[in-house]
Amino acid sequence: AAGVIQSPRHLIKEKRETATLKCYPIPRHDTVYWYQQGPGQDPQFLISFYEKMQSDKGSIPDRFSAQQFSDYHSELNMSSLELGDSALYFCASSLPTGSPLHFGNGTRLTVT
Amino acid sequence: KQEVTQIPAALSVPEGENLVLNCSFTDSAIYNLQWFRQDPGKGLTSLLLIQSSQREQTSGRLNASLDKSSGRSTLYIAASQPGDSATYLCAVRLLMDTGRRALTFGSGTRLQVQP
Numbered sequence: 001a002a003g004v005i006q007s008p009r010h011l012i013k014e015k016r017e018t019a020t021l022k023c024y025p026i027p028r029h030d031t032v033y034w035y036q037q038g039p040g041q042d043p044q045f046l047i048s049f050y051e052k053m054q055s056d057k058g059s060i061p062d063r064f065s066a067q068q069f070s071d072y073h074s075e076l077n078m079s080s081l082e083l084g085d086s087a088l089y090f091c092a093s094s095l096p097t098g099s100p101l102h103f104g105n106g107t108r109l110t111v112t
Numbered sequence: 113k114q115e116v117t118q119i120p121a122a123l124s125v126p127e128g129e130n131l132v133l134n135c136s137f138t139d140s141a142i143y144n145l146q147w148f149r150q151d152p153g154k155g156l157t158s159l160l161l162i163q164s165s166q167r168e169q170t171s172g173r174l175n176a177s178l179d180k181s182s183g184r185s186t187l188y189i190a191a192s193q194p195g196d197s198a199t200y201l202c203a204v205r206l207l208m209d210t211g212r213r214a215l216t217f218g219s220g221t222r223l224q225v226q227p
């Protein structure tokens with residue numbers, strides 16, 4: 001069965017650079033979520049989209065932005081990267097409310 | 113603000129033991145609760161989803177229960193195997209107007225099953 005696809009798997013950037021993470025949800029899933037998981041921490045919700053519109057906003061810094069495109073894939077754009085942005089970034093998708101969230105394998109971002 | 117707590121933080125058991133992982137949450141107005149498994153450096157694999165109207169869900173050797181009124185859920189793993197070694201996370205979804213509120217995660221229980 002198709003799963004949530006994230007790219008790239010690994011990304012190394014320097015401070016103050018920008019990064020773009022991509023997420024391709026499971027087909028027919030209409031909601032996409034982004035999470036950030038720091039080392040040894042639980043996943044923290046950043047932002048979600050439903051039918052290409054922003055649905056909920058969590059602890060996403062102003063330096064980050066995200067959008068969902070007409071084909072339902074989503075991109076997380078991160079600017080002015082800081083060392084503290086080094087983390088695993090997960091994307092998840094789901095069907096309408098009440099359905100389980102399915103997570104991708106994540107993008108490991110390292111900021112040096 | 114919903115807070116999710118998992119106890120214990122870490123657990124080491126010999127192979128074959130039955131074990132219980134605990135999850136508690138502060139806001140009982142939840143829509144559903146989901147248990148995940150995470151291997152080191154990997155993504156989250158959904159194990160079980162319990163809707164707020166349900167009391168338990170079972171999948172193979174796993175059984176998850178939900179007591180919404182007391183704000184508790186347990187994940188029971190029967191006849192544990194070394195392959196069960198991973199971090200287990202519970203996550204709750206609040207009942208909100210939008211109905212699409214994201215999950216709030218606990219910090220997880222790191223399980224080690226010794227062969």
